[in-house]
Amino acid sequence: MYGLVNRALQQLVCTHHGTRTWDTIRAKAGVADEVFVRMDSYSDEVTHRLVAAASEVLGAPADELLKGFGRYWMRYTMVEGYGALLSDLGPTLHDALAALDAMHARVALLYPALKPPSFRISGVTDDRISLHYHSERCGFAPMIIGLVEGLGERYRVRVEVRHAVAKGEGCDHDRFDIRILGRADSVPDQAVS
Numbered sequence: 001m002y003g004l005v006n007r008a009l010q011q012l013v014c015t016h017h018g019t020r021t022w023d024t025i026r027a028k029a030g031v032a033d034e035v036f037v038r039m040d041s042y043s044d045e046v047t048h049r050l051v052a053a054a055s056e057v058l059g060a061p062a063d064e065l066l067k068g069f070g071r072y073w074m075r076y077t078m079v080e081g082y083g084a085l086l087s088d089l090g091p092t093l094h095d096a097l098a099a100l101d102a103m104h105a106r107v108a109l110l111y112p113a114l115k116p117p118s119f120r121i122s123g124v125t126d127d128r129i130s131l132h133y134h135s136e137r138c139g140f141a142p143m144i145i146g147l148v149e150g151l152g153e154r155y156r157v158r159v160e161v162r163h164a165v166a167k168g169e170g171c172d173h174d175r176f177d178i179r180i181l182g183r184a185d186s187v188p189d190q191a192v193s
C-alpha cells in the first residue's frame with residue numbers, strides 16, 4: 001500500500017501514545033523505516049506487522065486498533081489534503097457509500113499503483129444499508145467498520161456497523177450491515193475520539 005497508510009498509522013500512535021511508544025512498536029514489528037514516503041509502495045506486510053506489534057505493546061486487540069484506524073483515516077486524509085476527494089461523495093451517507101468505487105477510481109487516476117477495494121450496497125431502507133466489501137487484501141475488515149463510522153461522523157449521523165458476513169465463510173467478500181440511529185448532534189463526544 002501507499003506509504004500514506006503507514007504514515008497515518010504512525011501519526012495516530014504518536015498522537016495518542018508518543019514517539020517512544022511508536023519506536024517500541026516499530027522495533028517489535030521489525031520495521032526499519034523511521035519515516036514512510038507518502039507515495040512509495042510498501043508491502044501490506046509492513047502495515048500488518050505494525051498493527052500486530054501495536055496490539056501487543058498497547059495491550060489492545062488488533063481488531064479494535066484497526067477500527068480506530070479506520071475512523072482516524074477519514075480525519076487524517078481530510079487534513080492531509082485529500083478532503084476534496086471525500087467532500088463530493090453526495091449529500092447523504094447512503095450516497096457516499098454508493099459512491100466509494102467512483103471515488104477510488106478518481107484516486108487511482110492520480111495514483112496508478114492504488115489497489116482499491118470495491119464496495120457495493122444492497123438492502124437499502126431509510127435507516128439501513130448493507131455494504132459489500134471486496135478486496136485483494138485480507139485482514140482489513142475491522143478497518144472498514146471504522147471507516148464507515150468515520151463517514152458517519154462526516155454526515156453527522158450515529159451509525160451502528162455489524163460485520164454480518166466475513167470473507168471465507170462460504171462467501172468471497174465481507175458484508176457489513178449498517179444502521180443509522182439518528183442525528184449525531186445529541187451524541188456525547190466519546191463517539192468522536
Ligand code: 1DX
Pocket residue numbers: 001002003004005038039077082085100107111113114115116117134135136137140143147148151
Ligand atoms: F469507506 O484495500 C471511505 O495503496 C471508505 O482492502 C473506504 O492500494 C474512504 F498519495 C492518496 C494516496 C497517495 C490518497 F497515493 C490513497 F499516497 C485513498 C485517500 C482512499 C482517501 C486503499 C489506501 C488502497 C491505499 C484499504 C483500507 C483496505 C478506503 C484503506 C480505505 C478514502 C484506502 O478511503 C483494502 C493502496 C489516498 C486515499 C481514501 C486505501 C490503498 C476507504 C476510504 N483504504 C493514496
